[in-house]
Amino acid sequence: MSQVRHPERLRAFIGALAELLDSDPREGDKLHRGGQLLQQLVSFDDWLPDEYAQPDPERYQQFLLHADSRQRFSIVSFVWGPGQQTPIHDHRVWGLIGMLRGAEYSQNYVRGNNNALVADGPRIRLEPGDVEAVSPRIGDIHQVSNAFADQVSISIHVYGANIGAVHRAVYQADGSEKLFISGYSNTTLPNIWDLSKENRSL
Numbered sequence: 001m002s003q004v005r006h007p008e009r010l011r012a013f014i015g016a017l018a019e020l021l022d023s024d025p026r027e028g029d030k031l032h033r034g035g036q037l038l039q040q041l042v043s044f045d046d047w048l049p050d051e052y053a054q055p056d057p058e059r060y061q062q063f064l065l066h067a068d069s070r071q072r073f074s075i076v077s078f079v080w081g082p083g084q085q086t087p088i089h090d091h092r093v094w095g096l097i098g099m100l101r102g103a104e105y106s107q108n109y110v111r112g113n114n115n116a117l118v119a120d121g122p123r124i125r126l127e128p129g130d131v132e133a134v135s136p137r138i139g140d141i142h143q144v145s146n147a148f149a150d151q152v153s154i155s156i157h158v159y160g161a162n163i164g165a166v167h168r169a170v171y172q173a174d175g176s177e178k179l180f181i182s183g184y185s186n187t188t189l190p191n192i193w194d195l196s197k198e199n200r201s202l
Contacts, residue, residue: 004111007192009047014066014075017158027094031133034158035096039131042098042156048077049190053101055152056083061185064158064164071162076184078144080104080153081122087170088117091174094160099126102146102153106132109141115175116187117141126155128178 016037020030041047052063061079068074076128080102088109099104105123112118121140126132134140146153157163164184169177 006044006047007190008077008198009041009044009063010190010192014039015064016078017073018068019187024153027135027137028198030160031094031096031135031138035098035131035133038096038156038158039129043129045100045128046098048154048156052077052186052190053079053152053154055084055148056185057081058126060084060086060146062164062182063186064184065156065190067162068188071165072160074159074162074164075159075183076159076163078155078157082151083149084145086143088141088172089170090168091118091134091159091163092140092166092168092171093163094133094137095163096131096133096158097126097157098158099128099133100154100156101128102148102151103127104153104155105145105147107143109143109171110139111175117171117173117175128180140158 017034022031043095051087052065054063060081063077063079064074065077067077104126107123108120109117110120124132134142167179167181169179171177
């Protein structure tokens with residue numbers, strides 16, 4: 001396991017996002033300004049601890065990196081093994097997806113005739129540094145997949161709640177839904193707060 005060189009990047013993002021939410025912005029401003037902050041974070045690939053970047057051969061991994069003490073937001077690393085994808089699903093809160101490593105496809109869906117789901121435009125390819133937003137207001141149903149069949153991809157997701165505890169749904173093509181709570185793949189959080197390891201010269 002390699003040592004994390006720049007945990008301060010995640011700390012700075014957490015602080016800046018909390019400050020943004022403290023100002024109680026409207027959703028559009030929250031997504032725009034929050035997206036800019038996330039883009040800054042994912043423009044560097046030198047801060048995510050290795051243990052929260054490990055794929056599983058059976059399914060994608062959802063590692064919790066931080067949960068706000070008031071559960072206003074959570075930060076998650078999604079680790080996609082080769083060829084892995086989600087079912088069609090929703091979030092029911094605002095969210096931001098920033099691509100850190102590799103690439104992924106996101107296909108949005110809307111309800112059409114007879115409540116069935118239909119693709120809403122072409123699928124979007126996210127490359128490192130790209131950021132996409134979701135919310136019940138602007139579009140909240142999509143399917144995400146690793147763009148690569150032979151390598152791991154990692155995206156960093158920020159949600160307007162403790163997403164692992166939110167009642168959400170997966171969908172069939174006919175629009176029928178099944179509720180689920182995702183939980184998380186990890187039982188411990190990264191310790192990015194031990195500043196003693198960064199100030200040994202003092």
